[in-house]
Amino acid sequence: MRLEPIERPRGLLLRIAYWLSRRQLGRVMSSLTVIYARAPAVAWPGLWIVRTLERGLSLERELRLLITTQSSLINGCSFCADLHMAQAVQARLGLAKFKALPEFATSPLFSERERAVLAYTEEVTRRRSASDSVFEALRKHATEKEIVEITWLNAVGNFFNLMAVPLELESDDFMALALRRAEKASLRA
Numbered sequence: 001m002r003l004e005p006i007e008r009p010r011g012l013l014l015r016i017a018y019w020l021s022r023r024q025l026g027r028v029m030s031s032l033t034v035i036y037a038r039a040p041a042v043a044w045p046g047l048w049i050v051r052t053l054e055r056g057l058s059l060e061r062e063l064r065l066l067i068t069t070q071s072s073l074i075n076g077c078s079f080c081a082d083l084h085m086a087q088a089v090q091a092r093l094g095l096a097k098f099k100a101l102p103e104f105a106t107s108p109l110f111s112e113r114e115r116a117v118l119a120y121t122e123e124v125t126r127r128r129s130a131s132d133s134v135f136e137a138l139r140k141h142a143t144e145k146e147i148v149e150i151t152w153l154n155a156v157g158n159f160f161n162l163m164a165v166p167l168e169l170e171s172d173d174f175m176a177l178a179l180r181r182a183e184k185a186s187l188r189a
Contacts, residue, residue: 005033071157086174
């Protein structure tokens with residue numbers, strides 16, 4: 001990391017955010033300790049975005065996480081990719097598709113719809129635009145509302161990646177923590 005984490009934040013809201021992160025994920029997120037502890041005002045737009053990601057979109061949760069994980073992997077953001085895969089574990093989605101993302105175009109794990117969405121995500125992340133052929137393939141498998149949501153999700157993924165990568169936030173090992181928690185829960189059941 002390029003900036004030292006702030007372990008003891010100022011302000012009640014940040015202390016609550018640290019507590020929530022620890023409770024939900026098993027530890028305090030690096031983005032909280034590096035970014036938001038220094039600039040709490042920029043946390044509010046991030047919270048709104050996360051709330052919209054969780055409750056405001058019509059796309060199924062697995063597809064939402066595949067999109068944001070795909071953009072994170074392309075951008076080399078291990079922090080975000082790990083966080084998204086931990087969310088997949090918490091949602092009991094399994095990790096097979098997430099681990100196969102680099103081969104989405106040929107993997108039998110993905111539907112034609114998922115392939116079209118991920119091809120669009122990849123091209124827009126790499127080129128900042130989409131070719132007519134990739135867009136038309138997406139149009140065959142998504143409504144106009146879904147196309148807007150897919151585009152927004154990819155932009156959001158890139159937004160968070162552009163904060164984490166330059167500050168060299170690395171994986172917080174949230175996926176490993178989520179897997180351990182899931183394993184413990186299954187043993188208790």
